[in-house]
Amino acid sequence: MWFYYFICLSLMLNFHEAMAGGIESHLKSLFDKFKRREHLDLCKDHPKGNCLTVKATGLCEDPAWKNEVNQICPKTCGFC
Structure with a gap:
């Protein structure tokens, strides 16, 4: 059992x-x-940010602007 x-x-x-x-x-x-x-x-760009201009002027690669650009244009600059 x-x-x-x-x-x-x-x-x-x-x-x-x-x-x-x-x-x-x-x-x-x-x-x-x-x-x-x-x-x-x-991962969205800020609606009031001009992200195409930011990318065209090279601010995406500029280390001095990295924090600001990451907050305003993370998608356009490829941070996420």
Whole structure:
């Protein structure tokens, strides 16, 4: 009798591990998608910034303007 009990218990535990692993990987992929979407939403140029002029004048590569340009024109200058 105990033999069958342990067989059933081991089958249930194996099934539980398999299901938990599948659910965990599915949740991880969903969270990764949300992270990527959030990153893409943040990678937008400021609407009032003249990013084409910034890129044309070479301010994207200028180390003195890197922080300012990164805040105003990250997409145009390729920072994200």
